[in-house]
Amino acid sequence: MSLLRRALPAALLAMGLASPVLAQSTDPSFRLNNRTQAVINEVYVSSSNDGGWGSDRLGANVLSPGQSLTIRLPNGQCVNDIKVVYANGRSQEWMRQNTCQLTDINIQ
Numbered sequence: 001m002s003l004l005r006r007a008l009p010a011a012l013l014a015m016g017l018a019s020p021v022l023a024q025s026t027d028p029s030f031r032l033n034n035r036t037q038a039v040i041n042e043v044y045v046s047s048s049n050d051g052g053w054g055s056d057r058l059g060a061n062v063l064s065p066g067q068s069l070t071i072r073l074p075n076g077q078c079v080n081d082i083k084v085v086y087a088n089g090r091s092q093e094w095m096r097q098n099t100c101q102l103t104d105i106n107i108q
Contacts, residue, residue: 028073028080028099034063035108042085043069047077048096062087073099 040063044053078100
C-alpha cells in the first residue's frame, strides 16, 4: 500500500497534472496553472457524478500563459472532471481527478 501512495503522486507529476505539493484533506479546491503557450478561453469543472459541465468558470475572462485560476468547490466533492477550451477551439479533458489529493493542476 505504501508503494501505491508513493507511486500515485509520481504518476500525476509525470502526466503534468499535479504539483509536488499534495493536499491531505476533503477540500477539493485547487489552483489551475496555465503552463502552455496558448490562451485558455473556457474552464469547466464539475463533479464526476454530474451529467454536464456547468458554467464556464472564466466567464468573460481568459487564462493567459503563465496565469493561474483558483477553483473553489464544495467541501467533500473530491472526484471531478475538468475541461479547458483553448483560444483556437481545441479542448482537453481530464476525467475523475481526485482534487482533494492535490493543490495545483498544471496544464502543459
